[in-house]
């Protein structure tokens with residue numbers, strides 16, 4: 199029989215895990231020909247989440263708890279859950295479904311993702327039509343972030359695609375072949391390619407209990423991480439600025455020297471000095487950029503990413 203591992207990253211969610219489990223059990227029990235396991239990753243919660251999960255484990259058959267030794271953050275919680283699924287070496291077909299613990303990812307939509315997988319889709323993503331938990335300011339910041347990110351990043355990351363998705367075994371193995379240290383699931387999936395994805399829309403309700411764990415600093419770190427992870431363009435900017443500075447100061451310098459020689463009246467040396475200073479500082483920036491280009495190559499090489507992902511389809 200096929201199996202779905204449902205990975206639920208959980209940080210301070212004592213108020214939601216009970217409701218989520220109950221609702222998932224109700225929604226998933228209607229699905230035929232497929233077993234499932236709820237894998238709660240307790241990401242170093244400081245409240246009673248862990249105790250609540252142990253209680254739930256006593257009531258329900260198919261709950262596994264992965265208890266992180268401290269709070270490692272959402273991305274690593276998802277990674278820990280995914281690695282658990284891979285390590286099970288489940289022989290038959292399996293899929294991994296990622297969702298949040300706060301009921302913002304509705305269990306009925308999770309059931310829909312699984313149905314699509316059973317019908318043959320290998321990568322099922324969700325698109326949020328609205329997020330009732332976030333205000334206007336947050337959404338504007340989000341838009342700006344994606345605009346900048348997709349402007350400078352080599353990998354395009356679509357907007358409003360939350361970490362609520364189903365990957366079949368093939369995609370799971372591809373994802374786990376990416377050994378990057380700073381992990382960002384959205385970007386990594388885009389790197390693999392989203393061409394064959396099925397996308398379904400849903401509206402994210404307000405969180406069931408507790409409060410959002412993402413504050414401005416977290417998001418800032420995620421923003422910096424994702425730019426650095428998927429682009430070497432910031433390094434290239436140095437060489438561009440240096441190059442432009444060199445060109446312009448050289449032109450001004452030439453003009454200024456020319457004027458000096460053609461005018462009978464000798465000019466003061468201020469402009470010439472300025473040009474020389476700008477020229478040499480631009481040269482320094484240019485060479486910093488050149489060093490940056492080499493560092494960029496090292497940056498890409500040490501990630502040791504697979505060069506491509508594909509299926510081989512032979513004639514039957």
Ligand code: UDP
Nearest residue numbers: 207208209241271272275298299410411412
């Ligand atoms: N989460 C986690 N580790 C963290 C922060 C959050 O596992 O360090 C979980 C959290 O319990 C939730 C999900 O990640 O299930 C999304 O977090 P949250 O709801 O706070 O983010 P938002 O939906 O507000 O973007």
Ligand code: MG
Nearest residue numbers: 298300302405
């Ligand atoms: Mg949430």
